Amino acid sequence: MKWSQLKKRIEENFAESVGGRIEVFTTAYRRQDEIARSWVVIDGKQKVSLTDVHAIWEHGAYFHEHTPTDCLTHPAVDDAKRTESNLHEVGEFSSYDFKTMCFESLSISAQDCIKAKHPLLRVIGVLHRKLGVAKAKELQNDPHPMVAYFAKFRVQAELANKQRQPTRTAQLL
Template sequence: MSEMKMQWSKLKKRIESNFCEELQDRVTLFSTWYKQGGSPGKGRAAVLLDKTEIYEANTDKWLMNKQETNDNILIERFEFHKLLEEYSSCSIEELLVSKHELIRGLAIIDKRVGKRTLINMNKLEGEFMKKLYKVRCEIEGISIKDTI
């Protein structure tokens, strides 16, 4: 495993500053590693909405399972960081069509996404994206489509 390119606190601040203003205090990125495990690579990361975990990246679970769970492909902590670094260097158009649910979900709450884009979104996959879409639409005063 390669080391993270950007310091976690800087990466976290950079990503969270892109969230729409109304969600900057409600959506939080979290990451920790387990000192006792003997490896800085072991740990977990998460996305929290109103202090409730809605997305998890857990190295131990990933090592044990390496399979699909709860509509999410379980990823490990380093992958979480790598995806956030990718997020910080892409245009909003690229983020919205990413193959990674984490990136597409965070793009939904990005301040660069306007009402028209939100209204035109169709069929969101995964609970993570649906939760973020719902909260963003509530903030923007957009009626949520039954098909999403």
């Protein structure tokens, strides 16, 4: 499947409250040995950037330990070593991780996504249209800061969306 098709399917699965506000991107730099970068934009601002180069430089492997692969993987970042204000550590995830988890999310339910060990899969799950707001609220306390951030974003978007929509009673009048 081409990236454009995968991107479309992923974004179509986003909840109505976040749809159009979040976009996912990826690119490969062909002249640099196919090194790739993936990123997530919220309301026109880049919030997450995942590069293959940083994964190799920082961890010596492209793949996170929870990404299903036969290739060399690197261990997850210890929570005690996290930088407080970062959604993820530099090199923690690669573009390969991101694309693999996007593909994976299409073959499992939103419930299975949020139960997964891989933080990127949990992020995709928390944004999924079939995941309820109550589950998203629970994920605001996720140990991984990126999952917690996107869960908070989803809950806030749902509240804002609810306030904009007229109540059923008002519609009947």
